[in-house]
Every structure is written in C-alpha cells, then in structure tokens.
Amino acid sequence: MSLTSHTKNSAGVPSGKQGKLSLYDAVLGQENSLNFIRLSLATAVIIAHTGPLIGVHADFLGIPSSRVNLIGGWAVNMFFAISGFLIAHSAQRGTAAGYLKRRALRIFPGYWVSILFVVFLCAPISVATGHTEESFSIKSAGGYIFRNFDLFNLQYPLFGGPIGIPYSHTWNGSVWTLGFEFLGYLALIPLFYIPFVRRNTKWIVPAIYTILLLGYPFFALIGKEPNHFTEYILRLHAYFFAGVLLYLFGKRIPFNATLGVCLTIVGCVAWIASPSEVARYIHIPVAYGILALSAVIKTRWCSKNDISYGIYIYAFPVQILLAIFGSASLGWILNFVLTFAITTGLAWLSWLYVEKPALALKDRKLLRLRRNRPAGTVTASS
Template identity: 35%
Template sequence: MTSDSFLRSRPFPSHRNSMNMFRLVFAAMVLFAHSWFTAGQGTGPGFRGENLGGWAVAGFFVLSGFLITGSRISHNAGEFLVHRVARIFPAFLVCLAITAFVFAPVALYAQHHSLSGYFSTPSTPLNYIWSNAGLHMDNYGIGQSLDTVPYKDAWDGSLWTLYYEFLCYLIIWVLGGLLVFRRSIVPMIVLWALSVLNYAGLGLAQRLGLNQDYLLLSRLLPYFLGGSIAYFVIRRWGISPVIGIVSALAAAACICFIPGFGGQASAPFLAYALIWLSTLIPQPAFIARNDISYGFYIYAWPMQQLVAVFGGASHGMWLYWAITAVLTTAFATASWFLVERPVLRLVKRSRVVVPASPVVEQSAIAGQSHGGAVGPAPAAPAEQ
C-alpha cells in the first residue's frame, strides 16, 4: 500500500470483500463460546463482562446494520421485505423441522433406547415447530430428548437472536421510507445515540417492569444502528485506511474504558473498522461464492447437543469443538445449497430490477453471497 493510497478514500468494493468469511468467523466464535455451556463447563471465555459469543453477536449486528441499510436504500419497501423474509425464514423453519424430526428422535433413542411417547410428551415436536415458527423462541425443548446432557432441554439456544435481528430489519424498513433518513446521516446518528442512552439507563426500564424483549432489543439495537451509520459514512465519503485504523482504536477505547455500555458506544467505530478490514483480508473462493455462515449459526447448537448425547463432550473441549465444527459445516453447506441459495435465486428472478447500491445486499447473521449478518447476542438462554 502506497502512502497515497493509504491517505485516499475509495468506494466500498461490494463484490471484493470478505464479509462472508467474517460472518463465518463470528459464527465459529459463537460455537466455540457455546461449547462451555453445552459441555457443562461454565460460561467460557469473556471480556469486559461479556461472553465471547456476545462479542461475536456484536460483530454480526454491526455488519448487518451496514448491509441491511444499503439494501433498504436501494430497494423499495416491498422488495426489501420479501427478500428479508426469504433470507431468514425458509432455512430457519427447515432447521426447526430437522431438529424436531431427526435430531431429537435420534437423541431420545440414544438415551432411552425407545421412542415411546415422543409425539405426545410435552413439549411435543409439532409444538416445538409451531411455537417457534414466528422467530420468537418460546420453546427450546422437545419431550425428554435432552434430559441426560449437561445443558438440558434446549435444542437450539442460538436461534433467539434472529427475532431481534428481524426487528432491526423492520426498523430500517420503516426508516428507509422517510426522506429525512435517506438524505442525511444526522437522524441516524441521533437515533443511535438515543439507543445507547436507553441501554445505559436500562436499570430504569427494569424497575418499570419492561419485559425481556425490550431489554434484549435495547442491548442489540445500538450495534445495528452503528452499522447503519457506517453505511452512510462510507456511501458519502468512501472507505479510508486512516479512518479504519482510527475507528479500530476508538472502538477498543470505548470497549475498554466505558463501563457497562462500552460495546454499544463503540458500534459505529467497530462497524467501520470491520468493513475496512473486510476489504484488505482475502477470503477463500468457495466462501466468496457460498455464504454458509447462517447455516453454521443455526445448526451449531443442535450439533453440540447431539455430540454431547453420544458422550463427545467428555473427551476434552478441543476435540468436542472440532467434532461439532465439522458436523456443523456439513449441515451448513447442505442448508446453503438445498434451501438458502435456491430460495434466494427464486426471489431474485421474480423481483423488479432497481438501481444498484454501493453495498451488496446481504445480512450479517443471515447474509447473501454476491446477491446474498447477525444473528447472534449472548448466544445462549443462560446468557440473557
């Protein structure tokens, strides 16, 4: 890199970045962090009061804010919403069904050598699918299929974050229809600042009796809006190595020196730094063409529980992590090729072409590779 290129800003390279790989790394971090929970070994590594999985979620949400805001600016309301639903729901519903009718009965038989009562013991497999089909995870267990593992009765402790990511999509969907948010970065900065102040004063919300949904959305929304700010900055001024380095330092300073809400305060800086790094660090060609990060995220926890059922968690954390990572990669790849990519291609063929955005349309947790996130927060129910 020459001194001239170091100082000069340039447009964000929408098809020459490593967003897919970054999301996959964050998903792997979540799996790694959850290994301690599902193996019954405590909460695992953390920093500044946040589990490693929670920091991975922060990365997902800031990238999602950047990418989803670009998608909303470049698409009308109907196209945007159809694409978001198509990206999140099909793979999610298939994951629920496979968990209910493949993973859970296998686990039940392995533990009890019988499938007796599987379809009638609460919570039933059909109820598991029905009660969670709207993204809000109201039921984690299926009968007695996980009653001998360290982390009992929770088949997918990661899925709950998708509900809050989709709420963030809806917020951007509404804001994207207002000219004031399209024309100026100032309203987004104000909204982000208010979201940080809201999270900083969350103790008042708890005393007022606001529910868990409000508390968790308050925790995650500042990250998403920080990514939205980064989108408007990069759209207007391009991506700059100098600003990327300064942003990384500013994000680190916020996280290290602001107690309680340093992560949320760091969000715009964290977003810009990650986006800048994604233009520098190359990714494998397979990952560039195929975004398996969403599938990796939604199948990681079930694989961890299934391996635990067969005693895999008793042979050391590193072996446990490696086995579950390999199995998760297999299911994630199948999800991409058999569910996610076909649905995205169908949606792409059916929609009206609109002017292109400087940002490729995708999500952080549920991204889309070249025409194709975030989910996560503290990544398990115990971390909420």
Template identity: 30%
Template sequence: MPHLRRRALNTVPLAKAYTGRANSFGFLRLCFAFAVVLAHAAVLGFTQPLTNRFDVPGLAVAGFFGISGFLITRSARRSTLPRYLWHRALRILPGLWGCLLVTGLVLAPSLWYLKHHTLDGLWRSNGGVVDYLRNNWWGGMRQGGILDLLLDTPYGQFTHVALVNGSLWTLSYEIACYLIVAALAALMVLHRARLLVLLSGVLVFGVLVWNHFEQLRFGHAPLWTEGLFGPFPLLGSFAKAWFLWYGFMFLMGAAAELYSDRLPINDLLGVASLAVLAGFVVNGGLFGPGLLFYEYTILWLAVRLPRALHRVGRTNDYSYGVYIYAFPVQQTMAKFGVTVLGLWGFFAVTAAAAFACAYASWHLVEKPALRWRNWTPRSLREPEPGRGEPNPAGSEEGQPEPSRTGPSTSTPAPAPADQTPVASPELAGR
C-alpha cells in the first residue's frame, strides 16, 4: 500500500515517463484495431450497431489519431522535411497498395466469376476494378465499391450500397494531418513556435465545448459539424465533423509531444481522466470536450500499462493491416453465411482471418518497404571521404544509404536484414 500510494502521488513529466521502446502504444493500436473489427462485425454481419450508447469504431479511430499526433510530430521534429515525408509514405502507402491490389485483383475477380461465370465487364467498366484502384490509390476513398459486388451481403441488402472496404475512408484524414505537420515543420513552427500549436488546440477545444453545450440546449451543434469541404487532389472531400474531431485528437497528440517536458503524468490524474472519459462515453457525448480526457488517458496508459505489454507492436506492427483488411474479410464471410456462428463467433473467425492478412501484409509488404527508410537519391548523397563519386564503384547495389537527417551528427547504420525496420514507435506512426 505505501508503494502504491507513493506511485499514485508521484508526478513526472511525459518526457521522462516516455521512452521510444518502453511504452504500450503498439498494444493500444492493436486494441483499437480489433475494437473496429468487433463493431463492424455487428454492423456488417447483423446490420445493427454493437451498442447504441456510443460510436465504438469512431472511438477507436479517434484513439489512432491521438497516438499518431504524438508519434508523427516527434518524427517530424527529428527529421528533415523530405525524410519525414518519405517515412510517412513508406508507412502508409505500400500496405494500402497491397490491400487494394488483393481486393481488386484477387477478391473481386473471384466474387465476380462466382456470380457471372466470366470476368467480362469487371475491369474497365464504369465503377470497375480499374476505377477502384485509380480512385483509391493515394489514400482518398473516392470509390467504395466495385460494381455490384457484395451487394448481396446483409449490409448491402440493408443499405442497398455495394461497399468493399469502408475502413479506408479514414486514411485521407490521417494523410491530411501528416501534410499539416509537414507544413508546420517547414515553417519551423514545431521548433520555434510550439505555442501556436497549443493555442490552436485551445481554440479547437473551445469550439468543441461550445458545440457540446449547444447540442445539450438545442439539439444541434452549430460550428463545423455539417457538410463537406474540398475536394482536394487525390484525397477527395472531408466531412467537417470528422475532420474537427479527429483533427483535434491529432492536434492534442502533437501538443503533448511538443510540451512533453511540462505535461505531468500522474496516476491520480490518469484515473480521474479515465472516469471523466467514461462519463462522456456512457452519456453519448464523447465527440466533444471528452476528447481532451481521452487523449490524456491514452498517453497515461501508454506509459503506465504493465511492461509485458511494451513488446506488443515493438518489432511487428499488425494493427494497420488488421484495420485495412478486416472490412473486406467480414463482407466476404458475411456473404457466405459465416454469420450463422452468431456475433462473437463471427467476430472471432473474421478477426483471425484479418490478423492472418495483416501478418502477410506486414512481412511481405510493409516491413520490406520500411527497409528503404534510409534510402537517399543518388544526387543527394554525400561522397565518401577520399572519393569523388556519391556512389563509389564496388559498393553493394541496393544497400540503403544511412540516414543523415537525425539530430545527432553520427550516422546510424542501416537495419540488418534480419531485424525489423521499425526501430521506434515514431516510424510506425499508426
């Protein structure tokens, strides 16, 4: 008891409590991914929400953004702008492209052939596979389905919408946040004017508070909650409400990283924040002031959960793959009647299948792609001492160049081939 009392009263800054490997961000990301799978199991398999009290997948995705805001800002502060953009592209695009190709070139032809006994009309028809790949290739989900495939699922019959992978819509919001951080880094805001980020967070929090009370008084939130803005090249349009909520979580994560030397981590504060968050969730008001407590709870859990959980996601991060593959897996299994197992049976089978896809995606696509994180274009490479050419004759072709963008003057060696390329949560991002 004295030990627990001392720990509860002990306060340390986040910068001291957090280390690159000794944290539970990987575990939390995986929990959020499977929470989305569970919520979608109810919707896709049985056309009903998991609970009417709160939005489970929305809550989980907001958690993703809260973690990303912290880790991505940390990455941007430690890298040059080109290196930061390269790392972000490597982390999100190869996995997405793999998922799109599997969906468009394997799943769609299989389902189409079973239905029509031919592949004619699948590829270049309006809304076919080619359109699906082109419209979604850069992260903006501008086409949700492929012709009428999966319209005969429980979800398709209920909504009359043929939807192949509805989870991809959040990627454009995350990419937009990455680009905003890139702009702040280019303007030196992250290094020299971090107060602007904090003030922006205070301003957005004020909007959330105002909307919350207006919702309670009049049943309507007036500020930035209706309609779309955009479209933007490649990414499409954004729903104002989701951009406000997810953007605030990302912004709070960024502010927490920038002020990690002053943000107190305390178990009493953590428990109190969790209790306030639970109150907002139970009363259906999470997407408002409750998001601030949600962000603190995530950061507190990341550094306070048992050390055994620190290993989850440290070398193999399957959360992204689970998230992007689960939806088509669940739609397909619902089509073929796996829902006969009931909600929890359907969830168990589809979660296992999604994890198998995530495992393959990580080891065959995402992890090999991340080995290129230290690659530098030939024109930008520095000549080795005593050699006039940037790429001296006799060097091993394909060997990635060491990074020269970190805060240290030393040059880190490339990761050996038998080691994971995710040396820190900052690179994992999601």
C-alpha cells in the first residue's frame, strides 16, 4: 500500500501538495492498513491464549507468562477503538435499517458458521476421543446453536465438554466480546439516525465517553465492585466511544506519525504493566495511536480480503481441538504456529464463501432499484 504523489485525501486534494493531514484524512482519505492491523491484533489474541489453553507457561519476548494473557486484552481494546472510528463512519450514510443490515451481515453469518464448525466437527471429535461427559445428541447440539445464536447468554461447553485438557468446558472463549461489539453498533443508531440527537452528537458522544471514563472512580467512591457485565461495558465501550470521538473530531486533530507509533507502544506497555490502573484512563491517546499507525504502516496485506474476523472466531476452537489431540507436548511456539496456520485457512474460507458473499447482500435492494430506473436518471450518488 505504498502511497504516491497522486494519493488524495477525502477532500480530493493530493496529499503530497497539502499541509499537515488531519487524523480523519490520514486514515480515511488515503489507503490505510487497518485490515492488516486487525489481523495482527487477532494474532495477538492467539499468542495470549496459547499458553493457558495447553497448560504451558512460558515467557514471550521477555514478558512473564503471567502477563502474556494481557496482550490479548490489549488487542481487544484496540479492536473496539478501531471499530468505534469505522462504524461511526459507516453510520454517516443511508438509513438506520440499512446501517443495521450492514452491521448484521458483517458479524452474524461468519459467526453462525463458526458455531456449526464447533457443533459438527469439533464437538464430535471430542466425543469420539473421550473428552466429553455426554454422547452426541441432536437435542444438545440444537440447544447449543439456539443459545449461542444471538451473541448473548452464551453457552460455552457442549456435550459436557471439552474435558481432560488444561482449559476445559469452553469451545469458544473469544466470542464473548462480539455481544459487546454489537451493543456498540446499536448505541450509534439513535446518535446518528434520530434527527434531534444527531444534531447534538458532538455534545452527546463526549458526555457518554465521560460517563464511561468516570465509571470506575464512581464504583471506587461508593465502595463497590462493578459486576462483570458493567465492568466490560466500562472498559470496552470506553475504547469504542474513544474511536467515535476521534472520528467526529478527526478533521480537527492533526495526524502525527511519530506520536501514533509512540502512543501505540506506550499504551500496550501500560496495559500489560497495570491494566486496572492507568490503562483505564488512556482510551483516547491509545485509540489515536492505533488509528495513526494504520496510516504509518504501508502494506497491501489484507487490503482486499479481511480475514481478521475469521481468525478471531476460529482460533479458540482450533486451539482446543489441538489440545485434545495432545498438542501440549509440542510446546508453546509450535502450538502457536499450528494454530495460526490452521486458523488462517479457515478464516480464508470463511471470508471467501461466507463473509464476503454476505456483505455483497447489503446493497442488493439498492442495485435492483437502480436497474429499474429509466435511462438517464441521475441519482444522489451520481
């Protein structure tokens, strides 16, 4: 994705002939590497999960094993920051129904097929190898599909398993974040599609972010701990709305490549060192960092084919399946390599045959209407 002097920003001005770029123009006005960064973040989640899922505790690049799992938490935070920025951009066009349709088509088809992958491949293998408490039954399989269908009230074990491995009774421990992601999508509907609210979005969004930011201090003040649901809302949606904020004010925020790289590194280190302290209050700086980094990195990897989502939803069951086959004896590094290789193949198939075709449906009605227009009709997009 190397840029040339002909690359233009969102205003149509060649980037080589203008002054300093804004964050908005740096990310959206020219080619970016957000797909590659999301793939890297999904890979970081695999790294974080590898040790615990096979019962091997080893350092990673000098980071103690007790802290390695925190890399996955940081990656999830960055997913939400990027998502807030991009989904706010998506919400700028069309109707609320069209927006909801686009978001549903992006998240649900791939996710539903990953459920079938667990039900009809992974779980039967665990039954055949004696890693379950129950035998295969259509009723239990149907119940698993039904309970996991809508991203909420998730069921993790199936047929009483997997058991007999270091991390048991969970087939996909990563998908819990998807429900919170979708809640973020829903939260943007009134902000961008109700006229009165939309006119005041640049006041309301900062207010929402401030409430989320002050959530932890509030609970500390009253001497209580937030429940798990509230804690995840405070954490993940603070990053999500930090991304929304940076989108709304992005044209006024200067883009600085060096600052972006530094903030990304500092944010990651801060999270690993103290995830429950200072890292709770640096959402906007680290969101700026990861977004700016997408304009700094020049690569064509994943520019056309976004397999990051497939990597995220398939990696965990693949790791569990490898553990069932005794992969712990292979060690930490080889388990990671095997997981990444297998999951990449599944993610590629998911993108080609499930996610990409599903996304192609988002404008089907619009295209049909256009085909029926009389010749010479000028549309708004023209």
